[in-house]
Amino acid sequence: MNMFKPTSAKTPEEYIDLIAEPRKSEIIKLHKFIQKCIPNLKPHILYGMIGYGSYHYKYASGREGEWSVVLLASQKNYISVYVCGVKDGKYIAEAHKKDFPKASIGKSCIRFKKIDDIDVKVLEKIIKESEKSPLGYSKT
Secondary structure (H helix, E strand, O other): OOOOOOOOOOOHHHHHHOOOOOHHHHHHHHHHHHHHOOOOEEEEEEEOOEEEOEEEEOOOOOOEEEEOOEEEEOOOEEEEEOEEEEOOOEEHHHHOOOHHOEEEEEEEEEEOOHHHHHHHHHHHHHHHHHHHHOOOOOOO
8 A cells, every 4th residue: 555645747847737836836945945955866756756866775674675865745734854864773854853843743754834834954954964874774
């Protein structure tokens, strides 16, 4: 079962074109912001979201695959930024929960209604940290 919303978009631009205002403007700003933070990670579509970069993961269970370091999604009730990184054994997004009082924070997900609800300087720091240490990364 796919927990992510399906989309017909094949490129980040097509994904953004499918979003209605006022959310569309927020996603455009975030997309540009993320690209500025991590310019070496190429944007693409992954599971109905805009993914930035790619890395190979391998878990102790043997499960492995490709995933993105950062993902951006327009959900029904909020915007999600998935920051798939670990630092000092902790999920980077979850470790910064106190820095986002107006957002809902999961292990690697930051959910909010609009950009003004988050501290973009902290988001930039988190994104850059994740680029250095993506979640599930295994040197093989």
